[in-house]
Amino acid sequence: SLEWLWRDCNDFFIGANLTIYFSRQQLRNRDFRGPDFFLVKNTEKRSRNSWVVWEEDGRYPDLIIELLSESTADIDRNLKKNLYENRFHTPEYFWFSPENLEFVGFELVGNRYQEITPNARGWRWSDVLGLYLGVEAGKLRYFTPDGDLVPTPEEAAIAAQQVAIAAQQQASEAQQQASEAKQQASEAQQQASEAQQQASEAQLRLEQEQLRSQRLAEHLRSFGVNPDSLS
Secondary structure (H helix, E strand, C coil), X not given: XXXXXXXXXXXXXXXXXCCEXXXXXXXXXXXXXXXXXXEEEXXXXXXXXXXXXXXXXXXXXXXXXXXXXXXXXXXXXXXXXXXXXXXXXXXXXXXXXXXXXXXXXXXXXXXXXXXXXXXXXXXXXECCCCEEEEEECCEEEEECCCCCECCCHHHHHHHHHHHHHHHHHHHHHHHHHHHHHHHHHHHHHHHHHHHHHHHHHHHHHHHXXXXXXHHHHHHHHHCCCXXXXXX
16 A cells, blocks of 8 residues: 555655565575565665665665564564664564554664554554554554555555546436426426417407407498497
8 A cells, every 4th residue: 555655756665575685795695584564765666576785775674564473473573673673773663463463663763672652543653654554454554644544556446436436426417407407498498488479479369359449440430330439
């Protein structure tokens, strides 16, 4: 999810189960480790088969995360912690157990690791990431400073699809409303046209009646009868 969150950045490298070689003297025969996850900031974002410290300007990881298992827990809590603290000088080190949800984090203060105090939710702040790390649904996840869950690429794709579906639904509803409004306008226009037609017909009948009355009056006058005397 960090890759997705920082998808527009090109100045970091993330390694997952990737070997770190850190001793030129021992070369690649002895002094190496393969953290489950590590991050190096302010470096070129490109594919690597391993992280070779002396080929990367002496850079060590800025953050390391180890996933505990029954066979590795003691090594992760002791030997690796000592290595990351005293040799790597990695600013932040976290471990997490998917089995019992044990989650601990350390930050380098001076030359010694100090445990990062969790907040009320059990999350631990990472200055390196600018994010919280915490357990959600049995998994170690990232959270924004405001407490929002950082989505995985899959979750982001689903959310984007839902937004697209909602937008399409809104567009469809708007189109339906526009169609109904157009229909109503057409009906109103039809009614107005019919009313105008009726008014025209009524006016025509009135004019015809007036003409008939006028002709009748003229006919009576031709016989010397005053039509007004008949009313």
